[in-house]
Amino acid sequence: MIEVVNLEKSFGDKKVLDGINLSVKEGERVAIIGTSGSGKSTLLRCLNCLEDPTGGAIYFGGENIADFKVDINKHRRHIGMVFQQFNLFNNKTVKNNITMVPVICGLENYRKTKRKNLFIALTNLFKSKSKKKALLPISETPAEIKKKASDKADELLKRIGLFDKKDEYPSTLSGGQKQRVAIVRALAMNPKVMLFDEPTSALDPEMVGEVLALIKEVANEGMTMVIVTHEMGFAREVATKVLFVDEGKIVESAPPDEFFTNPKSERLKEFLSKVL
Amino acid sequence: MKWQKFVKFFFTYKGYIEVLDGLKSTLIIAFLGLIIGIVIGTIIASIKIIPYKNFFQKVLASIGDFYVWLFRGTPIAVQLLLIYYVALPLMGLKIPSMIVAVITYGLNSGAYVSEIMRSGLLSVDSGQMEAGRALGLSYGKSMFKIVIPQAIKNILPTLGNEFITLLKETSVVSFIAVTDITKAFQSIAGGSYEYVIPYCVLALCYLLLVSLVTVAVKLMEKRFRKSDRSC
Ligand SMILES: Nc1ncnc2c1ncn2[C@@H]1O[C@H](COP(=O)(O)OP(=O)(O)OP(=O)(O)O)[C@@H](O)[C@H]1O
Ligand SMILES: [Mg+2]
Numbered sequence: 001m002i003e004v005v006n007l008e009k010s011f012g013d014k015k016v017l018d019g020i021n022l023s024v025k026e027g028e029r030v031a032i033i034g035t036s037g038s039g040k041s042t043l044l045r046c047l048n049c050l051e052d053p054t055g056g057a058i059y060f061g062g063e064n065i066a067d068f069k070v071d072i073n074k075h076r077r078h079i080g081m082v083f084q085q086f087n088l089f090n091n092k093t094v095k096n097n098i099t100m101v102p103v104i105c106g107l108e109n110y111r112k113t114k115r116k117n118l119f120i121a122l123t124n125l126f127k128s129k130s131k132k133k134a135l136l137p138i139s140e141t142p143a144e145i146k147k148k149a150s151d152k153a154d155e156l157l158k159r160i161g162l163f164d165k166k167d168e169y170p171s172t173l174s175g176g177q178k179q180r181v182a183i184v185r186a187l188a189m190n191p192k193v194m195l196f197d198e199p200t201s202a203l204d205p206e207m208v209g210e211v212l213a214l215i216k217e218v219a220n221e222g223m224t225m226v227i228v229t230h231e232m233g234f235a236r237e238v239a240t241k242v243l244f245v246d247e248g249k250i251v252e253s254a255p256p257d258e259f260f261t262n263p264k265s266e267r268l269k270e271f272l273s274k275v276l
Numbered sequence: 277m278k279w280q281k282f283v284k285f286f287f288t289y290k291g292y293i294e295v296l297d298g299l300k301s302t303l304i305i306a307f308l309g310l311i312i313g314i315v316i317g318t319i320i321a322s323i324k325i326i327p328y329k330n331f332f333q334k335v336l337a338s339i340g341d342f343y344v345w346l347f348r349g350t351p352i353a354v355q356l357l358l359i360y361y362v363a364l365p366l367m368g369l370k371i372p373s374m375i376v377a378v379i380t381y382g383l384n385s386g387a388y389v390s391e392i393m394r395s396g397l398l399s400v401d402s403g404q405m406e407a408g409r410a411l412g413l414s415y416g417k418s419m420f421k422i423v424i425p426q427a428i429k430n431i432l433p434t435l436g437n438e439f440i441t442l443l444k445e446t447s448v449v450s451f452i453a454v455t456d457i458t459k460a461f462q463s464i465a466g467g468s469y470e471y472v473i474p475y476c477v478l479a480l481c482y483l484l485l486v487s488l489v490t491v492a493v494k495l496m497e498k499r500f501r502k503s504d505r506s507c
Contacts, residue, residue: 048410077412087407091425100421101411182407189411 001026001060001193001224002047008055009042009248016042018248020056024193029225031239031256033232035271039248040228044197047226048072048079061192077105080186080194084202086178088170088185095166098153098185099146105189106145113138149188156184160214176207180214193224200231232275236260244268282464282473291464298460299481305377305456306443310389312382313438317389320344322419324390325397340390347387353448356380360452373452381449385442392434396427429500436493440486447482457481 002024009017016039024030032040045051046066047058053066061078063070089097117135124132140148157163160180162173170178179199186194199215200208212234219225219238229235235242235256242259244252244267252259252268260276263269285291320340326333347355360376400423408418428435450459461478465471 050406050410073409073412073414075412076410079410081407081410083403083407083410085401085403087401087403089404089407089422091422091429101408101413104413104417104421186411 001028002226003059004047004056005059006056007043007046007053007058007066009039009046009051010054016248017046017053020248020250022243022250022253024224024226026192026224027222028241029219029223029227029239031235031242032226032228032245033230033235033242033271034245038245040245041197043245044195044226044228047195048076048081050081077101077189078192080189080191082179082182082186082194082196082199084198086170086175086182086202088173088178088182090170093167093169094162094173094181095150095153095157097170097181098156098188099149101185102149102152102188103146106140106149107142110138110140110142110145152188153184156188157181160184174207175203176210179203179207179211183211183214183218187218191223193226194218196225196227196229198228198230200229230275232260232272244271246271278470278473281468281470282477285464285468285470289467291460291467294455294460294463295457298455298457301374301377301449301454302443302446302456302458302485304374305381305446305449305454306439308378309381309385309442309446310435310439312379313385313389313442314393314435316382316386317391317393318424320386320390321393321397322424324394326415343383344387344390347384352381352384352445353451355384356449356452373454376452377446377449377454381442381446384445385438388438388441389435392431392438393427396431396434397423399430400426432493432497432500436489439493440489443485443489444482 002022004020004022007017007020007022008015020043022030032043034040042051046053047060049058049065049072052068056066057064058066060075063075065072065075088094089100092100113136117138120133120135127133154163154166157166160183162177162181165173165177170181173181183199196215200211203211208231212231215225215227215234216238225238227235227239236259237256239256242254242256243250244259244263244265246267251265252263259268260272263272286295320343323329323333323336323340326337329337350358356377359380360373364371364376404422404426405415405418408422409415413421446456447458449456450462455463458478461474461481465474468474
C-alpha cells in the first residue's frame with residue numbers, strides 16, 4: 001500500500017530522517033515509537049507529503065508521491081490523517097467538519113465531468129456522425145452528493161454517540177469528543193490508509209480510553225494504519241508491526257510480541273526499560 | 277434667522293436631494309471600496325504568507341510590497357488626483373468619476389487591509405490549514421474555506437475601524453468631481469452664505485454614520501463569536 005524507499009528529510013542542514021525504508025501492506029497496522037525529537041512525526045507527515053521529503057521516494061497508489069509533479073491532493077484524499085491537536089475546523093459545526101471535504105471533492109468531480117462533456121459535445125459538432133463520442137455519465141447530481149455526505153456524517157456521528165452534538169461548534173466539545181470527531185472526519189473520505197500522530201497525547205487521562213477504543217474498532221474493521229504513539233500497551237495490542245525510530249533511522253522493526261519481549265538493539269532496550 | 281436660512285436652502289430649494297445623493301455616493305464609495313480592499317488585501321496577504329515561495333510567487337509578493345508601499349505612502353487625495361487627472365488621461369481612458377473613486381478607495385484600502393489580513397491569517401492556528409491539506413484540499417481551497425473565514429472573524433474589529441476610516445476619507449472625493457455628503461453641504465453653505473449650521477449638521481451626519489457602523493460591527497462580532505467559546 002505504501003512503499004517508502006530511502007526517505008530523507010532535512011530542515012535546513014539538520015537531517016531529521018536519514019534513509020528510511022518501510023513498507024506498509026494492506027491491512028497492516030504499523031506502530032512507530034521512539035524518543036522525543038527522533039523524527040516520528042516527521043516520518044508520518046512525509047507519508048502524505050505534509051512535509052516534502054528532501055530525498056528518496058514514497059510509492060502510493062502506483063505513483064511516487066514524493067515527486068512534486070504528482071497531484072498530491074488526489075492521493076491525500078485516500079490517506080486519512082489524525083493529529084495530536086485534533087485540528088477540527090473551528091468555523092464549521094461538528095457535522096460540517098465531516099461533510100465539508102467530501103462535498104467539495106464530489107462537486108469538483110461533478111464539475112470536471114460536466115466540463116469534459118461540454119468539450120466532447122463541442123468537438124462532436126465538427127465530427128461525422130459515426131465518429132461522435134459519447135458523453136461521460138454523470139453519476140451523481142450536486143443534491144445527491146450533499147445528501148450522501150450528510151447521511152454518512154449522521155451515521156458516523158451516531159456511531160460515536162455524538163449525533164446530538166452535530167450542530168455544535170468544536171469549541172464546545174471535550175478533547176476526547178474532538179478527537180473522535182476528527183477520526184470519523186477522516187473516515188468519511190473512505191481512506192485506504194490512516195495516519196495517526198500521537199492521537200491521545202493532548203488528552204486528559206480519563207479521555208484516552210474512548211479514543212483508543214474507537215481506533216481499535218476501526219482497526220478491527222481491517223483499516224490499514226500507521227500510528228505514532230507513546231501508549232506502549234496500545235501499540236502492543238493493536239499493531240501488527242512495531243518500529244523503533246531513533247535519530248532519523250528505523251533501528252528496529254518487529255511484530256509486537258517480539259519487539260517488546262525480545263528487543264535486539266541496546267537503544268531500544270534502554271528506551272523500553274524507561275517507558276515500561 | 278440662521279435656522280430659517282438653512283431650512284430654506286435645505287427644504288424649499290431642495291438641498292436635501294443633493295444631500296441624499298451625496299450620502300448615497302459616500303456610502304457606495306466606502307462600502308465598495310472596502311469590499312475591493314478586502315479582496316485585494318486578502319490576495320496579497322495569502323501570497324505573502326506562503327512559507328516557501330517559488331519564483332512566480334516571489335515576484336507576486338514583491339509586486340504586493342511595492343503596491344502597499346505606494347498606496348500607504350501617499351495621501352488618498354493625491355491618489356485621486358493622480359489617477360483621475362494624470363494616469364487615466366495618459367492611458368487615454370475616460371471613466372466616470374464615481375467609478376474612479378470606488379476603484380481608488382478600493383486600491384487605497386487594499387494596502388491597509390493586506391496588512392490587517394496578514395496578521396489575521398497568521399492568527400489562525402497552522403493546524404487548520406494542515407487539516408485541510410491532509411484531507412486533500414488545495415492550498416487555495418483550504419485558505420478560502422477554512423483559514424480566511426477564521427481570520428476575518430479575528431480581525432473584524434480592525435476591519436470595522438478600516439471601514440470607519442474609509443468612510444471619513446471619502447470626504448475628499450469631491451477633488452475629482454464626485455458629490456459626496458461633504459460636497460452637498462458645502463454647496464448648501466456656499467449658496468446661503470451661512471456656514472455654522474450646514475457644517476455642524478454635516479459633522480453630526482458623520483458621527484451618526486460612524487456610530488451605526490460601530491454598532492453593526494459589535495453585532496457581527498457577537499454573531500461570529502458563537503463558534504468561538506474558548507478553543
Ligand atoms: N518545521 C520544522 N523546522 C525545523 N525543524 C523541525 C521542524 N519540524 C521538526 N523539526 C525538528 O525535527 C526533529 C524531529 O522532529 P519530530 O517532530 O519528527 O520528532 P518526534 O519524534 O515526533 O518527537 P515528539 O515525540 O516530541 O513528537 C526535531 O529535532 C525537531 O526540532
Ligand atoms: Mg511528534
